[in-house]
Structures are given as C-alpha cells and as structure tokens.
Amino acid sequence: QKEVEQDPGPLSVPEGAIVSLNCTYSNSAFQYFMWYRQYSRKGPELLMYTYSSGNKEDGRFTAQVDKSSKYISLFIRDSQPSDSATYLCAMTSGDMRFGAGTRLTVKP
Amino acid sequence: NAGVTQTPKFQVLKTGQSMTLQCAQDMNHNSMYWYRQDPGMGLRLIYYSASEGTTDKGEVPNGYNVSRLNKREFSLRLESAAPSQTSVYFCASRDRGPTDTQYFGPGTRLTVL
Numbered sequence: 001q002k003e004v005e006q007d008p009g010p011l012s013v014p015e016g017a018i019v020s021l022n023c024t025y026s027n028s029a030f031q032y033f034m035w036y037r038q039y040s041r042k043g044p045e046l047l048m049y050t051y052s053s054g055n056k057e058d059g060r061f062t063a064q065v066d067k068s069s070k071y072i073s074l075f076i077r078d079s080q081p082s083d084s085a086t087y088l089c090a091m092t093s094g095d096m097r098f099g100a101g102t103r104l105t106v107k108p
Numbered sequence: 109n110a111g112v113t114q115t116p117k118f119q120v121l122k123t124g125q126s127m128t129l130q131c132a133q134d135m136n137h138n139s140m141y142w143y144r145q146d147p148g149m150g151l152r153l154i155y156y157s158a159s160e161g162t163t164d165k166g167e168v169p170n171g172y173n174v175s176r177l178n179k180r181e182f183s184l185r186l187e188s189a190a191p192s193q194t195s196v197y198f199c200a201s202r203d204r205g206p207t208d209t210q211y212f213g214p215g216t217r218l219t220v221l
Contacts, residue, residue, distance in 0.1 A: 004150075006150070008148060032208055034209070036212075041215075042214060042215070043112070043198055043200075043212030043213050043214050043215050044151070044198070044212045045212065046209050046210075046211075049209065088150065088151070090210075092208065095153075096153075096210060098150045098151040099150055100148055100149060100150035101150055
C-alpha cells in the first residue's frame with residue numbers, strides 16, 4: 001500500500017464548477033500538507049500549504065486537512081480553463097511524499 | 109532569480125550509454141533533490157543532499173549516482189542507461205523556512221531506447 005493515495009482521474013468539469021480533489025494517507029506522523037500544481041511539460045509549483053488539521057483559503061482555493069481521518073482535500077471554486085493542470089498532494093514529517101497527481105481539465 | 113535550472117531539457121540515449129543531468133539553484137538552499145516522475149507513480153525520490161558534501165539514497169536509487177558539487181549544483185548520473193530509466197527527471201531545492209517548500213526545476217525528459 002502506498003503511503004499517499006490519490007485518484008489520478010482524469011477529471012473534466014465545465015467552467016465555473018466547484019472542483020474537489022482528495023488524497024488519503026497512512027502515516028500519522030505527517031504534519032505538513034501541500035498541494036502542488038503542475039502544468040503540462042512543466043515542473044510542479046506550490047499552490048497551497050497547511051500545517052496540521054484545519055482549513056486554509058487563498059482566493060478561489062481552499063485546502064482542508066482532517067488528520068483524524070488521514071484525508072486532505074483541495075477545493076477550487078469558480079474553476080477556470082487556466083486551472084487545467086495536474087494537481088499533486090504532498091505531505092511531510094521530514095521526508096516528503098507525493099501523491100500520483102490528479103489531471104484536471106476545465107472546459108470553457 | 110532563475111530559481112532551479114536543469115539541463116538538458118530533452119535527451120535520447122541508447123541502452124548502455126551514460127549521461128549526467130545537471131541542476132543548479134540560486135536560492136541559497138541547503139537541501140537539493142532528484143525525483144523521477146512516471147505515469148501513475150507520481151514523484152519518486154532518487155537521491156537527495158541535505159547539505160553541501162552529503163548525499164543520501166531515496167526510494168529508487170538503483171542505477172543512479174549523484175554529486176553535490178557545491179551548494180548550488182547537484183548532478184545526477186546514469187552510468188549505463190536502461191529502458192526502465194525512461195522518465196521525466198526533476199531537480200528540486202528546499203526552503204527550510206516556515207513553509208518547508210520544495211521548488212522544482214522544469215524537468216529533463218529522458219528516453220532510453
């Protein structure tokens with residue numbers, strides 16, 4: 001079993017939809033949780049960062065962490081075609097572990 | 109600031125050939141990393157360097173060697189390339205500040221025939 005599980009999709013939504021992306025994990029030691037966005041043929045770039053449980057909002061993006069369920073989510077409101085990318089969850093307690101990434105397409 | 113740079117962007121090798129992937133960062137980070145990214149597998153750590161002069165194995169080190177040349181540069185070498193090493197390779201450096209963020213380069217697409 002992988003330490004971090006993420007549905008690879010692909011996920012296709014119409015412009016303006018609310019998108020929900022999720023990861024589960026098995027290592028209860030993880031304390032820092034991140035979402036990276038990766039455009040086609042580019043390197044991943046940090047999108048959101050959360051420490052421990054709770055919510056964090058940044059514009060149209062909201063990251064949620066539920067440590068009791070070992071479950072993290074990224075919500076994208078009013079999705080735009082420019083949000084089309086692969087989203088990778090990542091978490092660390094020292095050593096970083098990445099999910100496989102979910103490919104998202106937002107159609108105009 | 110250029111951030112993290114990688115060369116080359118693309119490379120095609122024949123089985124058994126060797127090559128070195130170069131990585132440099134200008135953010136004065138101590139830690140640097142080499143990952144490979146394969147479909148459905150996500151990013152897997154090959155080697156990392158916590159500081160200048162030190163290197164350690166990651167999840168998938170077999171078939172690779174690394175050199176931390178100085179604080180800025182971290183190279184990855186394939187001594188005898190195999191088709192299983194066909195992948196996209198990313199270098200990253202790590203900010204040990206409050207966000208503990210890794211910053212990635214643009215990647216090298218390697219095909220081994």
